[in-house]
Amino acid sequence: MAADRGTMTAPQGRPPALFPLFAGIDTLPGIGPKGRAALAQMGIETPRDLVMTLPASGVTRRRIDRLTEAQPPETVTISVTVGRHHPPTSRGRPWRVHCSDGVNDLTLVFFHPRKDWIEKQLPTGARRVVSGKLELFDGLAQMVHPDHILTPDDPLPASFEPVYPLSAGLTQKMMGRAVEAAMERLPVLDEWIDPQLLVQRGWPSFHEALRVAHAPKAAKDLSPDSPARARLAYDEFLAHQMTLALVRRDRRRKRGRASVGDGRLRQTILDSLPWPATGAQQRAVAEIAADMASERRMNRLLQGDVGSGKTLVAMLSALIAVEAGGQAVLMAPTEILARQHARALEPLARAANVRLAALTGRDKGEGRQQILEDLAAGRIDILVGTHAVFQKDVQFHDLRLAIIDEQHRFGVAQRLELSAKGQIPPDMLIMTATPIPRSLALTQYGDLDLSVLDEKPPGRQPITTVMISDQRLDEVTARLRKVIEQGARAYWVCPLVEESEVSDLTAAEARFQALRAQFGERVRLVHGQMAADARDAAMADFAQGRAQILVATTVIEVGVDVPEATIMVIERAESFGLAQLHQLRGRVGRGQGASTCVLMYHAPLGETGAKRLTTLRDTEDGFRIAEVDMEMRGAGDVIGTAQSGLPRFRIGDLEHQAGLMATARQDARALLESDPDLAGPRGRALRSLMWFMKQDQAIRLISVG
Numbered sequence: 001m002a003a004d005r006g007t008m009t010a011p012q013g014r015p016p017a018l019f020p021l022f023a024g025i026d027t028l029p030g031i032g033p034k035g036r037a038a039l040a041q042m043g044i045e046t047p048r049d050l051v052m053t054l055p056a057s058g059v060t061r062r063r064i065d066r067l068t069e070a071q072p073p074e075t076v077t078i079s080v081t082v083g084r085h086h087p088p089t090s091r092g093r094p095w096r097v098h099c100s101d102g103v104n105d106l107t108l109v110f111f112h113p114r115k116d117w118i119e120k121q122l123p124t125g126a127r128r129v130v131s132g133k134l135e136l137f138d139g140l141a142q143m144v145h146p147d148h149i150l151t152p153d154d155p156l157p158a159s160f161e162p163v164y165p166l167s168a169g170l171t172q173k174m175m176g177r178a179v180e181a182a183m184e185r186l187p188v189l190d191e192w193i194d195p196q197l198l199v200q201r202g203w204p205s206f207h208e209a210l211r212v213a214h215a216p217k218a219a220k221d222l223s224p225d226s227p228a229r230a231r232l233a234y235d236e237f238l239a240h241q242m243t244l245a246l247v248r249r250d251r252r253r254k255r256g257r258a259s260v261g262d263g264r265l266r267q268t269i270l271d272s273l274p275w276p277a278t279g280a281q282q283r284a285v286a287e288i289a290a291d292m293a294s295e296r297r298m299n300r301l302l303q304g305d306v307g308s309g310k311t312l313v314a315m316l317s318a319l320i321a322v323e324a325g326g327q328a329v330l331m332a333p334t335e336i337l338a339r340q341h342a343r344a345l346e347p348l349a350r351a352a353n354v355r356l357a358a359l360t361g362r363d364k365g366e367g368r369q370q371i372l373e374d375l376a377a378g379r380i381d382i383l384v385g386t387h388a389v390f391q392k393d394v395q396f397h398d399l400r401l402a403i404i405d406e407q408h409r410f411g412v413a414q415r416l417e418l419s420a421k422g423q424i425p426p427d428m429l430i431m432t433a434t435p436i437p438r439s440l441a442l443t444q445y446g447d448l449d450l451s452v453l454d455e456k457p458p459g460r461q462p463i464t465t466v467m468i469s470d471q472r473l474d475e476v477t478a479r480l481r482k483v484i485e486q487g488a489r490a491y492w493v494c495p496l497v498e499e500s501e502v503s504d505l506t507a508a509e510a511r512f513q514a515l516r517a518q519f520g521e522r523v524r525l526v527h528g529q530m531a532a533d534a535r536d537a538a539m540a541d542f543a544q545g546r547a548q549i550l551v552a553t554t555v556i557e558v559g560v561d562v563p564e565a566t567i568m569v570i571e572r573a574e575s576f577g578l579a580q581l582h583q584l585r586g587r588v589g590r591g592q593g594a595s596t597c598v599l600m601y602h603a604p605l606g607e608t609g610a611k612r613l614t615t616l617r618d619t620e621d622g623f624r625i626a627e628v629d630m631e632m633r634g635a636g637d638v639i640g641t642a643q644s645g646l647p648r649f650r651i652g653d654l655e656h657q658a659g660l661m662a663t664a665r666q667d668a669r670a671l672l673e674s675d676p677d678l679a680g681p682r683g684r685a686l687r688s689l690m691w692f693m694k695q696d697q698a699i700r701l702i703s704v705g
């Protein structure tokens with residue numbers, strides 16, 4: 001532990017002016033091993049981290065002349081004459097000191113003070129300025145442990161004081177002093193922000209912004225919208241977006257294959273469908289085709305709400321690769337999803353007369369061997385699978401496009417890993433079904449180009465969503481009986497009991513038995529632990545109408561497409577997350593029929609549960625739902641920070657500063673465009689910012705020169 005204390009070797013290239021900011025935290029005066037440990041609790045390891053830790057709130061300290069002016073409880077500063085001391089008469093009682101403003105009395109209260117200290121601080125008969133929280137106790141004014149005890153000659157305490165976040169073992173005073181010492185090490189850096197933007201927003205310089213942010217004069221200075229804080233948030237976002245822009249450029253510089261198709265296969269598919277592609281689908285395919293036609297590698301994200309028709313876009317994209325004489329692979333995160341994709345694509349593949357195969361962990365022995373041979377010989381055009389398709393022995397004849405159905409399971413790091421496969425890595429299309437708020441998309445996927453399916457196929461009817469207490473279970477099943485008799489198909493999703501598969505299963509099995517007793521042969525059960533064949537059989541029975549009720553755990557959350565299903569019952573809906581509920585509900589409303597979603601809850605419904613369910617009831621717009629989700633849970637949880645590698649910003653607030661993130665992205669890309677080596681004055685300044693923001697890895701991607 002002690003080895004790196006202040007002697008940390010600086011990464012090559014870091015500007016010497018920044019060295020003192022990256023020394024060990026205990027090189028600051030007043031920070032010993034204890035302070036160091038306490039700061040480490042908050043992730044503060046260097047003076048730079050301290051500089052980036054802004055006050056969380058502030059106290060106003062009003063100067064008053066008379067006690068009667070105070071509005072207790074209020075933090076005030078007042079001049080008093082010290083009267084008699086009343087040491088504690090028994091253990092546990094406080095030491096009291098009577099004071100007076102000349103007219104009214106004020107009692108100062110201390111617990112366990114040192115006798116010599118308190119008598120020296122507050123000599124009877126002397127004038128003192130005390131500052132602290134004034135309260136009424138039994139109608140008498142008192143102040144417990146004043147924050148300041150000063151002589152009339154001392155300077156008055158500030159009328160507004162920052163309050164820093166603390167961990168055990170730290171006090172405001174220690175924090176304040178440490179920050180002050182750290183700030184002294186902050187060099188004046190050249191400006192990296194476009195001067196026009198600076199003027200237009202009225203932002204101070206970086207140095208000034210940090211100074212002001214640490215010395216707020218009033219509550220408004222703590223607002224994220226204050227010029228100082230907004231600028232610092234922008235700087236944080238800019239450094240992050242610069243990293244993404246560099247990663248993106250690095251990838252684009254790597255040569256790819258130009259895949260140009262003649263459109264023949266795509267046209268066959270489109271002709272075979274009973275409906276035309278939506279405008280959004282056409283737009284997305286055109287964007288993908290243009291990327292694939294270029295020599296540069298494609299890195300594109302296809303974001304589509306539930307039921308927006310991503311499958312067709314994936315298929316048409318794959319066909320571009322096939323038309324160009326190559327192959328495509330579609331990779332899903334789970335076995336179930338891979339199988340579903342294969343099932344969904346199969347009829348389209350048949351229509352276009354292309355060869356499609358599925359490969360998952362389930363395929364073993366001869367079957368697998370045959371697939372591998374066909375793939376290597378180019379006898380398979382499109383492969384659908386799980387991670388299994390990335391195993392060493394899986395050789396393609398001519399892989400031109402990799403489509404990754406992501407579902408938030410991969411982060412930037414994994415994407416980089418995947419793209420490293422193959423000699424000339426294929427074009428990459430990443431699909432995600434869960435809409436995420438724009439600011440998050442920019443943060444998480446800022447290195448990718450974006451296509452959005454923001455239009456649902458025509459003819460869909462809105463889903464009627466209702467909330468019903470589970471005490472009315474009988475009514476729900478009675479109504480279900482009616483519609484089932486008329487031929488309807490329904491999903492019944494069982495509760496997420498705790499976080500355990502086993503208890504989920506028990507609940508699902510119990511519900512299955514109960515419904516089976518009422519509805520007989522028309523009920524099927526699917527869950528993740530089931531043998532794959534049995535699961536496929538149950539799904540197929542439901543898809544083809546041999547079964548009308550499908551009892552399920554959340555395995556049906558994504559990708560399941562049975563347009564004839566029009567009822568969705570979700571038990572204990574309050575135990576699911578908002579995004580998950582949206583995905584689940586998205587299993588209905590996929591055909592022409594009117595659909596209903598019943599959110600069954602267990603009363604009493606808590607506040608967050610109620611907010612989630614009413615949000616869902618009131619809107620079907622996945623992007624809107626995603627925004628609410630982010631407001632309720634915070635950005636990190638929406639995307640699952642641990643896996644996603646979503647950066648944690650110290651000052652920037654993704655939830656409320658989405659606009660700044662968008663500006664930062666634009667600016668980063670524009671700057672890199674105009675100054676590719678970051679060699680001009682702004683470019684060089686920006687390098688310092690990136691060092692300051694710890695984007696060391698990305699700096700290596702700037703060409704040396």
Ligand SMILES: Nc1ncnc2c1ncn2[C@@H]1O[C@H](COP(=O)(O)OP(=O)(O)OP(=O)(O)O)[C@@H](O)[C@H]1O
Pocket residue numbers: 275276277278281304305306307308309310311312433457458558559560561563586590
């Ligand atoms: N242009 C279109 N017009 C009419 N129906 C369409 C169109 N495109 C797709 N569909 C149909 O809409 C349904 C949903 O499409 P798809 O399964 O591709 O959605 P998705 O985006 O994958 O949704 P999810 O993420 O919810 O699984 C399918 O039944 C599909 O056949």
